[in-house]
Amino acid sequence: MSRTAKKIIAVVLLLAVWQAAAMLLDQKVLLASPVQVFIRLFTLWKEPEFVSAIVFSLLRIAGGFLLAFITGNILAVLAGKHEWIEILLSPVMITIKTVPVASFIIIALVWLSSRRLSIFISFLMVLPVIYNNVLKGIRCIDVKMNEMAEVYRLPWGRKFRYIWLPAIKPYLFSGTSIALGMAWKAGIAAEVIGIPEGSIGEMLFNAKIYLNTTDLFAWTVIIVAVSVLCEKAVMWLLEKAYERYCS
Amino acid sequence: MKDIAVNGISKSFGEKRVLENFSAVFPAGKTTCIMGESGSGKTTLLRMILGLEHPDQGSIEGNAGPMSVVFQEDRLCEGFSSAVNVGMVLNDKEDKKSAEKMLEEMGMKDDINTPVSQLSGGMKRRVAIARALVFHGEWLIMDEPFKGLDEDTRAKVIDVIKNNYDSVIMVTHSIDEAKLMNAQIVEL
Known part of the structure; x- marks a missing residue:
């Protein structure tokens, strides 16, 4: 059996367990069933705010990710070349990594409008992941290859x-994949707290206020789908860029 | 071009003394083979001539210019083609042709655009040698360069080396290779 077939079976199994649990509970407010969520998704996409909410959140979260991706790579290359930059950045990166995301969201709400909040938060969550992964890749470059370059x-x-780009590839790819997931999780969390008008976060917040669990699940499915699509697109672009410049 | 003069150099790694008060002159325009038992400091001596290690005592003169090197390992960029690996040490596009020409001379015409990761050990060795030969170094420094080459290929490669470089320092365990290179021998 192919790996894809096994993955499909795992998803079907999960949906079956979810459906069985929802039927056992029989309380839509506590747990909406996958069938109910699917039906809601079918009506949701026709609503006017459906596309605009996705575009609103996507642009901001992707923007924050892109900024952090560029900044993280530049800082990692500089830190790889000059140790004092790594030392200088070390407390900053540790702070960003360890401070709870909710604290950053609340602080950022004081500084920024809620419409810009998810850009800042996804930037903050992605930056140390990209920076640390790329720097780790640079540190793993074979000394012998550096000697060859020197001679x-x-x-x-x-x-x-x-020498550098091929060496950091596995670290950059794994960091990017992890960071994309984090960007979406943190970006949406920021929107739920900041409630910018017309965002996916606002839709989730409204679903919570009105105890509309079916909507909550439906929007969550949408977030997962958009996040996965983003990851596939970014990884594909990265792979293509590497094919072009590193072979 | 000056001779390379090694004046009473000593080198230790921790407790281990690798070279002790060693002196030699490597004449420009000639090939010199450094021979000796494993662990006698041959590679360390080459690394010091290249400036990659520094002697604890003594000095080396005449080694300030650019050097073409064939390391003990191939040290190639595996994801890139043979032509890219050879051409990366050259400056402009014009020179890219000389990289391809050198690979052809090395008998690698059909593998000019093959990624190095797909080449056999012997082919990778030839790419590493080709890279050294196209670089405009004053000296050619080689550490066991013919490892993994069959006799015919080795003879062909030695001809190409002789046509391109006359100031050569080479580490080898084989007296045959020293003879084929018409080299004087320095024992360590």
């Missing part, structure tokens, strides 16, 4: 392209 007096650009 042949390779300019920095070539050294980066031919």
Whole structure:
């Protein structure tokens, strides 16, 4: 049996358990069934705020991710070249990593409008993940390859392209995959707390206020779907970029 | 071009003394083979000539210019083609042709665009040698360069080396290789 077939069976099994639990409970407010969620999804996409809410959250979370991805890579390369930059950034990265995301959200609400909150929060969650992963990759570069570059007096650009980029690839890919999931989780959490008008977070908040569990589940399914699509798209783009510049 | 003069150098790694008060002259325009038992400090001596290690005592003169190197390991960028690996040490696009020409001379015409990761050990070795030969170093420094090459290929590669470089320092365990390179021998 192929791996895809096994994955499909696992998803079907999970849905079956979910359906059975919902039927046993028989309380829509406590646990909506997958069938109810599916029916709600079918009506939800026709509502005017459906697309605009997705676009609102997607643009902000993707924007925050992209900013952090670029910044994290640049900072990691600089820290890889100059140890003092790594030392200087170390307390900043540790702080961002350890402070609860809710604290950042509340602090950021004082500084920013709620409409910009998810950009800032997803930036903050992604930055240390990308930075640490890329820096770890740079630290793992074979000393012998650096010696080769030194002896042949390779300019920095070539050294980066031919030695650094291939070496950091596995670290960058794994960091990007983890960071994308975190960007969505933290970005939506920020929207639920900040309640910017027209966001997915607002939809989730309303579902909670009106005890509309079916809507809550339906929006959660949408978040998961958009997040997975984003991850696939970003990983595909990264792979293509590597194929073009590193082979 | 100056000779490379090694003046009374000593080198230790921790407790282990690798070289002690060693002196030699490597004449420019000639090939010199460094021979000796395993662990006698041959590679360390080459690394010091290249400036990758520094002697604890003594000095080395005449080694300030650029050097072409064939390391003991291939040290190639595995994801890139043979042509890219050889061409990366050159400056402009014009020179890219000389990278391809050198690979052809090495008998690798059909594998110019093959990623190095897909080449056999012997082929990778030839790419590493080709990279050293196209680089405009004053000296060619080689550490056991013919490892993994069959006799015919080795003879062909030695011809190419002789046509391109006359100031060579090479570490080898094989007296045959020293003879084929018309080399003077320095024992360690």
